Amino acid sequence: MYIAMNRFKVAKGSEEDFETIWKNRESRLDEMQGFREFHLLRGPENEAEGYTLYASHTVWESHADFVAWTKSQNFRDAHKNAGNRGSAAPT
Numbered sequence: 001m002y003i004a005m006n007r008f009k010v011a012k013g014s015e016e017d018f019e020t021i022w023k024n025r026e027s028r029l030d031e032m033q034g035f036r037e038f039h040l041l042r043g044p045e046n047e048a049e050g051y052t053l054y055a056s057h058t059v060w061e062s063h064a065d066f067v068a069w070t071k072s073q074n075f076r077d078a079h080k081n082a083g084n085r086g087s088a089a090p091t
Helices: 017-023 065-070 074-081
Strands: 002-011 037-046 051-060
Touching: 002 017, 002 065, 017 037, 017 051, 051 065, 065 074
Parallel strands: none
Antiparallel strands: 002 051, 037 051
16 A cells, blocks of 8 residues: 655635635546545644645555556646646645
8 A cells, every 4th residue: 555645735714715626626536546545634724824734645556556647647637737726726
């Protein structure tokens, strides 16, 4: 098993938009060999810095399956608009 993780700092007040983007995106992960699970976790708000911390993780059967995902057209399609979503974009 291999777990790949990401962290996102989302501007305070943009949490709902951020979560909606994740819920409605077309990732096509389920088409990839070795993909098992995806989870998006909402962490604590950092009042002083003005963001809410999120973490996502995918579970793969093997590291090789994860690497194949990162080199796939499905990966490029799923990430083509990353960072171009206004205030809901992670910082």
